[in-house]
Amino acid sequence: MECIFCKIVAGKAHGEVLYQDDLVTAFRDIHPIAPVHLLIVPNRHIASVNHVDAADEPALGRMFRVARQLAAEMGIAESGYRLSVNTGFDGGQAVHHLHMHLLGGRRMRRMG
Template identity: 40%
Template sequence: MAGEPQADCLFCKIVEGHVPADVVRESETTIAFRDINPQAPTHVLVIPKAHYPDAASLAAAEPGVVADILTEAGRIAADEKIDDHGYRVIFNTGAGAGQTVFHAHLHVLGGRGLQWPPG
């Protein structure tokens, strides 16, 4: 059921504290941690604490949490000192777009030049 923790979800296990992560920020509705396979000097994932399989289902059910995720992304950029130079925020939705963990999450990338279009 959407919103409820999923026993087989890596990110739900991180939220519950069963799997360690390098947490950089936490709010009432979100948790942010460093990606274990960074694609830029700063690569942080921001996830909702509630389980939703992708950004679209999260936005449909809890648009306020999407706003919380974007607010946290801005705070992370400021904390990491990449806000002045520029940074990218990305939701990959679906396997064809590169989503590998089916718990909605936003990538915050920065600290180097980022080309467009990506990949």
């Protein structure tokens, strides 16, 4: 098991886990770029969006529901937040385990 996110999911590496169930785990990003910066990952290793198949749909749906729940718990649901998934080198994916960034707590810059 070389993937750091797989290790966090399994409890074999440090991560400030805020949510975990049978499909997904959410934890704080160790290099936050916003006051609230969480990562939401499927528990099963999926390298990127390019590796998603139909069997992954329950976990992907759960990731969005957990994002909504955590945004409310962090007090950013009303003011707004950003969800982002980076894919591949050019997309800025640093860890090759599919993950969703939940960013908020300040006004986000426009993309583009």
